[in-house]
Amino acid sequence: MGQLFLGIDGGGSKCKARLVDAAGSLLGEGVAGPANAFQNQDLARHSIVESARRALEAAQLPDTRLGQVVAGAGLAGVNVPRIACEMEAWQHPFARLYIDTDIHIACLAAHGGQGGAVIVAGTGSVGYSLLGGVGTSCGAHGFPFGDKGSGAWLGLQAMQAVLLALDGLGPATSLLGQLEAQLDARGLGIIDAMAGAAPRDYGALAPLVLDCAQRGDAVALGIVEDGATYLSDMAHKLLDDGGAALCMLGGLGEKLTPWMRPEVLERVVPALGQPDEGAVQFAMQRYREEG
Amino acid sequence: MGQLFLGIDGGGSKCKARLVDAAGSLLGEGVAGPANAFQNQDLARHSIVESARRALEAAQLPDTRLGQVVAGAGLAGVNVPRIACEMEAWQHPFARLYIDTDIHIACLAAHGGQGGAVIVAGTGSVGYSLLGGVGTSCGAHGFPFGDKGSGAWLGLQAMQAVLLALDGLGPATSLLGQLEAQLDARGLGIIDAMAGAAPRDYGALAPLVLDCAQRGDAVALGIVEDGATYLSDMAHKLLDDGGAALCMLGGLGEKLTPWMRPEVLERVVPALGQPDEGAVQFAMQRYREEG
Numbered sequence: 001m002g003q004l005f006l007g008i009d010g011g012g013s014k015c016k017a018r019l020v021d022a023a024g025s026l027l028g029e030g031v032a033g034p035a036n037a038f039q040n041q042d043l044a045r046h047s048i049v050e051s052a053r054r055a056l057e058a059a060q061l062p063d064t065r066l067g068q069v070v071a072g073a074g075l076a077g078v079n080v081p082r083i084a085c086e087m088e089a090w091q092h093p094f095a096r097l098y099i100d101t102d103i104h105i106a107c108l109a110a111h112g113g114q115g116g117a118v119i120v121a122g123t124g125s126v127g128y129s130l131l132g133g134v135g136t137s138c139g140a141h142g143f144p145f146g147d148k149g150s151g152a153w154l155g156l157q158a159m160q161a162v163l164l165a166l167d168g169l170g171p172a173t174s175l176l177g178q179l180e181a182q183l184d185a186r187g188l189g190i191i192d193a194m195a196g197a198a199p200r201d202y203g204a205l206a207p208l209v210l211d212c213a214q215r216g217d218a219v220a221l222g223i224v225e226d227g228a229t230y231l232s233d234m235a236h237k238l239l240d241d242g243g244a245a246l247c248m249l250g251g252l253g254e255k256l257t258p259w260m261r262p263e264v265l266e267r268v269v270p271a272l273g274q275p276d277e278g279a280v281q282f283a284m285q286r287y288r289e290e291g
Numbered sequence: 292m293g294q295l296f297l298g299i300d301g302g303g304s305k306c307k308a309r310l311v312d313a314a315g316s317l318l319g320e321g322v323a324g325p326a327n328a329f330q331n332q333d334l335a336r337h338s339i340v341e342s343a344r345r346a347l348e349a350a351q352l353p354d355t356r357l358g359q360v361v362a363g364a365g366l367a368g369v370n371v372p373r374i375a376c377e378m379e380a381w382q383h384p385f386a387r388l389y390i391d392t393d394i395h396i397a398c399l400a401a402h403g404g405q406g407g408a409v410i411v412a413g414t415g416s417v418g419y420s421l422l423g424g425v426g427t428s429c430g431a432h433g434f435p436f437g438d439k440g441s442g443a444w445l446g447l448q449a450m451q452a453v454l455l456a457l458d459g460l461g462p463a464t465s466l467l468g469q470l471e472a473q474l475d476a477r478g479l480g481i482i483d484a485m486a487g488a489a490p491r492d493y494g495a496l497a498p499l500v501l502d503c504a505q506r507g508d509a510v511a512l513g514i515v516e517d518g519a520t521y522l523s524d525m526a527h528k529l530l531d532d533g534g535a536a537l538c539m540l541g542g543l544g545e546k547l548t549p550w551m552r553p554e555v556l557e558r559v560v561p562a563l564g565q566p567d568e569g570a571v572q573f574a575m576q577r578y579r580e581e582g
Contacts, residue, residue, distance in 0.1 A: 138458050138460070139458060139460075141454050141479070141482050142482060142486065144435040144447060145447060145450035145451050145454060145482075145485065146451070146454050146482070148451075148455075156435060156436060159436035160436050160437075160439075163432050163436060163437050164439075167429050167430060167525075167528070168528055169429070169430075169521065169524045169525060169528065188432070191432050191433060191436075191437070194436065195433065230460065233460045234458075234460060237458070237459055237460065
C-alpha cells in the first residue's frame with residue numbers, strides 16, 4: 001500500500017477527509033463536524049482528527065495508522081495569520097500535516113493543480129487565483145460590509161429594496177410577495193422576521209432574488225446584475241495575466257455566471273476536482289517537495 | 292399654582308421630564324435613564340417615574356404631588372402596537388398619563404402644535420408628518436436593511452466603499468485614511484475593528500463621511516448625496532399636501548440638509564420647540580379634550 005495520503009476539506013459546516021494510497025487510489029472517506037479554525041479552533045482540530053479516523057475506518061484500517069498518514073488540509077479561517085500560526089503549532093496525530101486555506105485547496109482542485117482562478121459565491125463571496133505559484137485572494141471581508149455578490153448580500157439588497165417599495169420610496173417589485181411568503185409575514189412584518197438575522201438567513205433569500213430576476217423583475221434584475229458585475233470585476237483582477245481559466249464555485253457560482261460579462265464568461269470552465277481531492281494533491285506535492 | 296403638567300421625552304439613552312404650571316411656566320426639570328419601551332419596558336417605566344420625581348424635586352415640590360400631575364409622554368418603542376397596549380395598561384402613579392411616540396411629540400414640538408413634518412437623522416432615520424391631525428410615519432425599519440440616510444447607513448456605505456477600494460475593485464477614496472485613523476487600524480485591519488459592530492459604531496463613522504464629502508471626495512460625496520436624496524424623497528412623500536413645513540432633527544439632520552433637493556430645502560424651517568416642550572403641549576391638549 002505504501003505511503004498513505006489524506007486530503008482534508010475543512011469548512012464552517014463540516015469536515016471531509018479523503019484517504020488514498022501512494023498511487024492516489026481512494027481507500028476511504030470520512031465526514032465530521034465543523035472545521036473553521038477561526039470560529040472554533042478546538043472544534044476544528046477535533047473535526048479534522050475525527051474525519052480522518054472515519055476515513056481509516058471506512059478503509060478498514062486501524063486507528064493506529066493515523067501516525068503514518070501524510071495529511072493536507074484546506075481550512076476555512078487560516079487566512080487570518082494568527083490562526084494559521086496556531087494551527088501550525090498544533091501537536092497533531094499525523095505523520096505530517098500541511099495546512100493552507102480552503103480557497104487555495106479549492107483552486108488547486110478546480111484546475112487540477114494547474115494555475116487558474118476561482119470565485120466562490122455562497123453565503124459569502126471570495127475570489128482566489130493561483131498563477132505561477134503565487135496565490136492572490138480578493139473580496140470576502142464579511143457581512144454586512146463585504147461579500148458583495150454573495151447570497152447574504154443578495155438577500156440584504158432584497159430586504160432594502162422591498163422596504164423602500166413598501167414606503168413608496170422605491171419601485172414596486174415582485175420580491176415583496178416572495179419575501180412575505182418565505183418569511184411567513186405580511187408587509188412590514190418582514191422586519192420582525194429578519195431582526196437580528198445572520199448571514200445565512202439573508203442567504204436563504206438569495207434564490208428568490210434570482211428567481212424574480214429570471215422572471216424579469218427590474219428591481220431583482222438590478223440587484224443580480226450589480227452583484228454579477230462585481231464578480232466580473234473580481235474575475236478581471238484575478239485573471240489579469242490574460243490566459244488563465246476561471247471556475248465559479250459555491251451554491252450560487254453557477255447561477256450567477258450567466259449575468260457576468262461576456263469576456264469573463266468565455267474564461268469560465270467546470271471544476272476538474274473537488275476540494276478534498278485538491279487537498280490530497282496538496283499533501284502529495286508538499287511531501288514530494290520536502291523529500 | 293393650579294393643575295401641574297409634566298412633559299416626558301423618553302428615548303433610548305435618557306428620559307427627560309419638564310414640569311410646568313397651568314400657565315405653562317417651567318417649574319423644574321429632571322433627567323433619568325433610558326426609556327425605550329420596546330427595548331426594556333420595566334426600565335422605561337422606572338425612568339419615567341424617576342425623571343418625574345427629579346423634576347418635582349427641582350421644583351421643590353413633594354413626591355406626593357406625583358398623583359396630581361397630568362403627564363404626556365413621547366416614548367421610543369410605542370410605535371409597536373403590542374408595546375403601546377402594554378404601556379396603556381400600566382398602573383402608573385400620575386393623575387393621568389397620555390402616551391404617544393417620540394416622533395409624534397417631536398413633530399408637535401417642532402411645529403408648535405401646528406401641522407408639519409419632521410425627519411430625524413441620527414444613528415437611525417425616520418420621517419413623520421402631522422397634517423390635519425393625521426400622523427404618518429415613513430422609513431426607519433432598522434439596521435442593516437433600513438434607516439437609509441442615517442449615521443449607521445452612512446458608516447456602512449463608507450466601510451463597503453473602502454473595502455472595494457482596498458481590493459482595487461472600487462475608486463480610491465480619502466475615506467480609507469480617515470477610517471484607519473478613527474479605528475486605529477491599517478488596511479484590512481478595519482474589518483477586525485468593525486466585526487460585530489452595532490449601529491452606533493457605524494454611526495460614529497458618519498462625521499468622517501460628511502467631512503470627506505465637504506472636501507470633495509467623490510466616493511464620500513456619492514454616499515452623502517444618495518442618503519440625502521432618499522431623505523428628499525421621504526420629505527416629498529411626507530409633504531405631498533403642498534404646504535407644510537419640514538424640520539430636520541437629530542444629530543445629522545442639519546448636516547445633511549445642504550445636500551437635499553432645492554424644492555425640499557425651501558420648506559425646511561428651524562424647530563420651534565424641543566420634544567419635552569412638545570410633550571407638555573400634548574398633555575395639555577389631551578387634558579383639555581377629555582375635559
